[in-house]
Amino acid sequence: MLYRFVFLIIGMACLFAGTQRADAHPHVWVTMTEELLYAPDGSVTGVRHAWTFDDMFSAFATEGIEQKTKGEFAREELAPLAKVNVESLKDYAYFTYARVDGKRHKDAFLEPIDYYLDYDPKDTVLTLHFTLPFKTPVKAKAIEVEVYDPEFFIDFGFAEKDPIRLVSAPAQCIASIEKPNDGNFPATLRLDQAFQTSEANAGMGASFANKISVTCP
Amino acid sequence: MTRRAAVVAGIVVFVLAAGAVTSAFAQVGPLGGLRAPAATGVVGWILAEQALFYRALSGLIRAAKTDGSAYWGLMGISFVYGIFHAAGPGHGKAVISSYLLANEETWRRGIALSFASALLQALTAVVIVAVAAVLIGATAKMMGDTVRVIEIVSYALIVLLGARLLWVKGRGFLHALYAVRSGSKPAATAGAEHHAHPAHDAHAYRDHHDHAYKEHTHHGHAHDHHNYDDEEESALPWGHAHGPELEELAGPGGWHRGLSAIVAVGLRPCSGAIIVLVFALAQGLFLAGIASTFVMGLGTAITVAAIATLAVAAKAAAKRFATTRAGHGSLVLRGVEVGAALLVMAFGVLLLTGTMASERMGMF
Numbered sequence: 241m242l243y244r245f246v247f248l249i250i251g252m253a254c255l256f257a258g259t260q261r262a263d264a265h266p267h268v269w270v271t272m273t274e275e276l277l278y279a280p281d282g283s284v285t286g287v288r289h290a291w292t293f294d295d296m297f298s299a300f301a302t303e304g305i306e307q308k309t310k311g312e313f314a315r316e317e318l319a320p321l322a323k324v325n326v327e328s329l330k331d332y333a334y335f336t337y338a339r340v341d342g343k344r345h346k347d348a349f350l351e352p353i354d355y356y357l358d359y360d361p362k363d364t365v366l367t368l369h370f371t372l373p374f375k376t377p378v379k380a381k382a383i384e385v386e387v388y389d390p391e392f393f394i395d396f397g398f399a400e401k402d403p404i405r406l407v408s409a410p411a412q413c414i415a416s417i418e419k420p421n422d423g424n425f426p427a428t429l430r431l432d433q434a435f436q437t438s439e440a441n442a443g444m445g446a447s448f449a450n451k452i453s454v455t456c457p
Numbered sequence: 458m459t460r461r462a463a464v465v466a467g468i469v470v471f472v473l474a475a476g477a478v479t480s481a482f483a484q485v486g487p488l489g490g491l492r493a494p495a496a497t498g499v500v501g502w503i504l505a506e507q508a509l510f511y512r513a514l515s516g517l518i519r520a521a522k523t524d525g526s527a528y529w530g531l532m533g534i535s536f537v538y539g540i541f542h543a544a545g546p547g548h549g550k551a552v553i554s555s556y557l558l559a560n561e562e563t564w565r566r567g568i569a570l571s572f573a574s575a576l577l578q579a580l581t582a583v584v585i586v587a588v589a590a591v592l593i594g595a596t597a598k599m600m601g602d603t604v605r606v607i608e609i610v611s612y613a614l615i616v617l618l619g620a621r622l623l624w625v626k627g628r629g630f631l632h633a634l635y636a637v638r639s640g641s642k643p644a645a646t647a648g649a650e651h652h653a654h655p656a657h658d659a660h661a662y663r664d665h666h667d668h669a670y671k672e673h674t675h676h677g678h679a680h681d682h683h684n685y686d687d688e689e690e691s692a693l694p695w696g697h698a699h700g701p702e703l704e705e706l707a708g709p710g711g712w713h714r715g716l717s718a719i720v721a722v723g724l725r726p727c728s729g730a731i732i733v734l735v736f737a738l739a740q741g742l743f744l745a746g747i748a749s750t751f752v753m754g755l756g757t758a759i760t761v762a763a764i765a766t767l768a769v770a771a772k773a774a775a776k777r778f779a780t781t782r783a784g785h786g787s788l789v790l791r792g793v794e795v796g797a798a799l800l801v802m803a804f805g806v807l808l809l810t811g812t813m814a815s816e817r818m819g820m821f
Binding site for chain 2: 265266267269294295296297299300301302303304305321324393395
């Protein structure tokens with residue numbers, strides 16, 4: 241009887257686990273390099289994204305697009321796709337979340353400008369470039385920008401080389417990045433570490449967010 | 458025994474409710490601002506593994522262009538990826554399991570349902586890419602839109618499936634409730650109340666045998682037959698107080714009945730399969746992509762079938778507890794069925810309204 245009971249509970253737990261969001265699995269990987277744009281008065285005017293998609297998604301995204309040269313896509317040929325991309329991203333708040341002096345800055349951005357797609361024929365990957373201007377330029381001691389997909393269908397990760405650049409920022413501003421401690425780099429994730437992570441994360445509202453922090457004392 | 462039955466029923470209801478609530482609230486869209494916790498622990502590990510396998514697929518498909526032996530690696534990784542991948546949302550685990558909880562199904566049928574729906578998922582992915590990309594030369598957006606339409610149809614079918622289950626199971630519940638209300642009468646006269654169903658005795662006998670058979674095949678227990686019969690006998694007038702028309706729906710056979718669940722669940726293809734197929738097509742290896750998709754579907758089916766089997770076992774356990782107690786036990790069992798039917802419908806509604814995320818086609 242007892243073992244039946246345990247069996248039942250385990251079964252139910254599996255059912256239950258299967259419906260939870262944390263089980264989401266990405267089908268798209270994005271490697272990003274980010275720029276924060278500064279106005280001469282030292283305020284931040286916007287965020288410039290450069291998101292490189294993985295090769296499988298890039299092949300999927302470019303399917304059916306006409307090309308003059310096989311294996312290559314000119315920027316103009318990709319223009320309609322870039323438009324579709326930024327328009328679709330609006331529904332997801334561009335996966336970009338800003339915090340000013342520790343406070344969440346909701347609905348912070350205008351529609352994207354200067355957007356285009358690049359295709360790298362060697363790596364066969366697409367890179368989406370777009371700028372998100374702040375509705376009102378932000379002047380603060382601490383600005384944080386996070387990039388993540390809350391549903392985790394897209395796995396965002398910083399580029400290994402120069403992931404963040406401050407464009408014409410005041411000299412005293414310092415940028416740092418914070419990577420999620422799991423998810424993005426599964427190659428380094430071992431089972432024992434996974435358990436550690438799970439304990440460390442308990443109650444901390446941990447996420448797979450990639451955080452850019454800039455402080456201008 | 459009765460206390461245990463009550464505890465089990467309580468836990469089942471609680472877990473189902475908790476599952477429904479978390480899936481409803483943990484899945485608020487990006488604009489809702491609720492951040493999902495990172496996948497951690499064992500689940501996180503599984504997801505990390507499946508992400509690795511998925512990324513390995515692209516390398517293997519490329520390798521298969523020049524190296525024939527890479528095909529074996531591709532199939533192996535596809536299979537394992539399918540197994541791990543099905544741990545994520547979508548793939549109908551929740552719907553199929555709830556469907557099995559709501560119905561009187563054998564574990565064989567549970568497995569058959571799982572395999573059929575997983576293979577249908579693979580098939581729709583192949584058909585979409587074959588028609589859209591190969592024949593029409595459609596763009597990713599068109600494929601995404603197609604999937605969206607199929608998705609809506611699929612979710613609407615899940616709502617309908619849940620509604621029908623709710624109608625059938627709701628009546629069963631009311632039947633049981635009626636039986637309990639008039640439960641003070643001795644069992645002997647209770648049979649007379651059901652004279653409206655002349656086939657009652659015969660069907661009860663059939664059901665009881667069926668049940669015993671299931672117990673034996675599934676768990677390999679050497680039940681003391683005599684003892685078991687006695688137990689079952691005393692519970693019979695109440696435990697099976699529903700009419701034969703319900704028995705027809707719940708009993709074995711009736712493949713067409715499971716078909717609605719298979720179609721509702723299996724119609725929506727896996728986004729990953731479509732991306733892999735298009736990638737394989739771009740590499741000029743569409744056939745390898747198709748094979749990989751079906752092998753993936755096979756892996757997915759195994760995971761879904763395992764969970765479905767647990768659901769069937771849970772239902773069988775709940776039924777056993779229920780049948781050891783006249784009246785209320787049956788009421789609890791019917792209650793669980795109604796709860797599971799509600800859950801199927803709730804999943805459909807949540808999926809349809811986008812509250813509960815299944816899968817997304819990237820950023821389209």
